Amino acid sequence: MIHEYLIQLLTIISIYAIAVTSLNLTMGFTGLINLGHMVFFGIGAYASALLTLNGVPWYFAMLIAGILASVLGIAIAAITARLKGDYLAMVTLGLVFIAIAVSRNWISLTRGALGLPGVPDIIRNNFYYMVLCMSIAGICIFIFYKLINSQTGRVFQAIRDDETAAAVLGKNTYFYKIISMAVSTFFAAIAGSLLVHHINFIDPTIFDLEFLVVIVTILVAGGLASIKGSVISVFALLALSEAMRFVLVSPALIGPVREMMFEVILILILLFKPKGIFGKVDV
Amino acid sequence: MPQTSILPQLIINGLIAGAIYALAASGFSLVYYVVKFLNFAQGAIITFSAYMFFLFFSLLHLSYILSGILSIMSSILLIIIVNVIVYKPLRKRKATNVVLMISSLALLIFSSSFVLAIFGSTTKIISSKNFNRTYDFGIFTITAIQTTIILSTLILFFILFLVLKKTKLGKAMRALADNKEAAQVVGINPERIYAYTFLIASVLGSIAGILIGLEQNLYPRMGVPLIVKGFISAVVGGVNSVPGAVIGGFFIGLAENLGIWFLPSGYKDVVSFAVLLLFLLIKPYGILGVKARDT
Numbered sequence: 351m352i353h354e355y356l357i358q359l360l361t362i363i364s365i366y367a368i369a370v371t372s373l374n375l376t377m378g379f380t381g382l383i384n385l386g387h388m389v390f391f392g393i394g395a396y397a398s399a400l401l402t403l404n405g406v407p408w409y410f411a412m413l414i415a416g417i418l419a420s421v422l423g424i425a426i427a428a429i430t431a432r433l434k435g436d437y438l439a440m441v442t443l444g445l446v447f448i449a450i451a452v453s454r455n456w457i458s459l460t461r462g463a464l465g466l467p468g469v470p471d472i473i474r475n476n477f478y479y480m481v482l483c484m485s486i487a488g489i490c491i492f493i494f495y496k497l498i499n500s501q502t503g504r505v506f507q508a509i510r511d512d513e514t515a516a517a518v519l520g521k522n523t524y525f526y527k528i529i530s531m532a533v534s535t536f537f538a539a540i541a542g543s544l545l546v547h548h549i550n551f552i553d554p555t556i557f558d559l560e561f562l563v564v565i566v567t568i569l570v571a572g573g574l575a576s577i578k579g580s581v582i583s584v585f586a587l588l589a590l591s592e593a594m595r596f597v598l599v600s601p602a603l604i605g606p607v608r609e610m611m612f613e614v615i616l617i618l619i620l621l622f623k624p625k626g627i628f629g630k631v632d633v
Numbered sequence: 634m635p636q637t638s639i640l641p642q643l644i645i646n647g648l649i650a651g652a653i654y655a656l657a658a659s660g661f662s663l664v665y666y667v668v669k670f671l672n673f674a675q676g677a678i679i680t681f682s683a684y685m686f687f688l689f690f691s692l693l694h695l696s697y698i699l700s701g702i703l704s705i706m707s708s709i710l711l712i713i714i715v716n717v718i719v720y721k722p723l724r725k726r727k728a729t730n731v732v733l734m735i736s737s738l739a740l741l742i743f744s745s746s747f748v749l750a751i752f753g754s755t756t757k758i759i760s761s762k763n764f765n766r767t768y769d770f771g772i773f774t775i776t777a778i779q780t781t782i783i784l785s786t787l788i789l790f791f792i793l794f795l796v797l798k799k800t801k802l803g804k805a806m807r808a809l810a811d812n813k814e815a816a817q818v819v820g821i822n823p824e825r826i827y828a829y830t831f832l833i834a835s836v837l838g839s840i841a842g843i844l845i846g847l848e849q850n851l852y853p854r855m856g857v858p859l860i861v862k863g864f865i866s867a868v869v870g871g872v873n874s875v876p877g878a879v880i881g882g883f884f885i886g887l888a889e890n891l892g893i894w895f896l897p898s899g900y901k902d903v904v905s906f907a908v909l910l911l912f913l914l915i916k917p918y919g920i921l922g923v924k925a926r927d928t
Contacts, residue, residue, distance in 0.1 A: 383731055385738075429910075429914065430913075433913070433917065436670075436671055436730060436731070436734070437913065437917060439671070439731065439734060440671070440864070440868060440909075440913070441909075441910070441913055443861075443864075444861075444865070444906050444909050444910065447858075447861055447902055447906060448902070448903060448906045450902070451899070451900065451901075451902035451903045451906070452903065454899060455897065455899035455900055455903075559738070559741075559742055559857060560742055560745075560746070563738065563739055563742045566735065567739075570735070602753075603750055605746075605749075606746040606747070606749040606750040607746075607750060609742065609743075609746040610743055610746045610747060610750070613739040613740070613742055613743040613746065614743070616735070616736070616739040617719060617736050617739050617740070617743075620723065620728070620732055620735065620736045620739075621719065621722055621723065621736075624726075624728065624732065
């Protein structure tokens with residue numbers, strides 16, 4: 351029997367792996383600077399929590415959560431498809447603050463800042479839940495591998511490298527950007543859904559920028575446009591972050607020091623190794 | 634039907650919020666105009682300066698003029714360090730503006746974690762009797778500090794406008810913003826002008842931090858919502874135009890506060906983002922902005 355602590359850690363690693371690889375699909379492979387990834391993650395978590403609290407079976411709730419996030423992702427991609435770089439980052443970052451404001455103020459649905467406690471477990475046994483999360487992460491990574499090595503995946507990368515050239519070759523770049531966003535947001539919501547059934551609680555802090563910086567750090571450290579890099583980076587950085595728990599004496603400092611660690615790593619990578627460990631393209 | 638009697642108070646509140654947003658937006662937009670990237674670390678300057686003022690004024694009991702000067706000087710020192718350690722090497726290796734933006738976002742979140750580790754998560758209040766005196770004009774009330782905010786903001790913007798339009802430095806900044814290569818050809822050193830731009834932006838951010846610290850409370854994440862509002866204001870006003878950012882700030886402040894007429898006050902943020910999305914869809918270059926050559 352694996353130690354309980356290790357089970358928790360592997361569950362979280364699987365969930366982060368889904369979140370990071372799905373962000374890699376838009377940011378790394380398609381070149382869309384999506385800073386609103388955690389919004390889709392959070393929407394998946396909220397949708398799944400609300401549905402299961404009202405008696406919907408978890409697999410059905412997870413599917414609806416994914417579709418809901420995906421629909422929003424498609425809408426955002428459709429609106430922002432003509433914007434590039436800075437402006438896309440601005441709109442998606444704006445989305446984060448809309449999500450915070452709505453989740454805090456739509457009290458009748460989300461109970462505002464109080465959050466939603468008592469989200470039911472999918473499987474009581476933590477070990478089997480870890481196996482479930484790892485399997486879903488495995489399926490998700492397999493789908494991404496297939497997708498990026500397909501013709502569609504090549505168009506994504508062509509859009510990232512030179513959108514005009516891809517358009518000249520007769521590719522409907524607008525359509526492909528929407529596909530990329532739809533797939534990415536679907537899996538972000540699945541990851542959110544898995545997290546909420548693990549910690550059994552959700553509140554508006556899920557949308558906080560700290561969380562986004564953690565995900566972006568893991569992505570950039572692993573390297574953009576490298577699924578292998580993202581997975582290794584999730585293991586390495588989360589293990590490092592857990593190690594902080596044993597190094598620091600004061601428990602009040604663990605939170606801020608862990609956050610600072612991620613931010614410092616992000617800046618150092620951007621400064622000295624912009625391609626990350628396994629990355630193929632510059633940030 | 635909402636009451637019309639609260640309208641003057643809402644307009645005054647809108648102007649106060651607008652002045653604060655305009656202060657946050659002006660430094661942000663100045664850096665975008667000259668150095669061409671979204672510098673979210675401007676929010677870190679605001680938080681840092683507010684906490685420095687708290688340290689000097691409330692903890693060390695210095696006079697508020699001295700505390701103000703010391704906070705501004707520490708903010709300048711901070712931006713010089715950030716520029717030398719992070720931004721300059723990134724520019725040297727010709728990093729894209731997205732890389733600079735992500736690193737500035739990391740710096741912003743770093744500042745809030747840092748302040749949290751040093752000062753703790755409890756809300757701090759800078760208390761002073763002089764500033765909380767309230768003037769009642771019948772149709773609206775305003776406190777001394779709020780009057781100070783509006784007046785000093787207007788004076789600052791006038792000085793900023795003069796610097797940009799009349800001085801040699803301002804001309805060099807505009808030349809660099811318009812065409813970097815041509816500016817270099819006529820002997821303008823970009824690194825020097827960038828350093829001055831960050832310096833001016835940090836003074837604006839620092840004053841914003843002090844004024845906000847005096848009017849509201851201090852908490853480690855205070856810079857994040859402020860720079861987001863500053864950024865919305867800058868986009869709405871035209872992110873490539875410093876006067877545009879100022880106008881955008883007042884516009885967003887008024888829109889949010891007049892929105893309370895129809896919506897619960899918690900939806901303030903939604904109002905400003907609705908305005909942002911509307912502008913990005915219909916007029917993506919803002920009220921005064923011009924289309925940038927390279928976006």
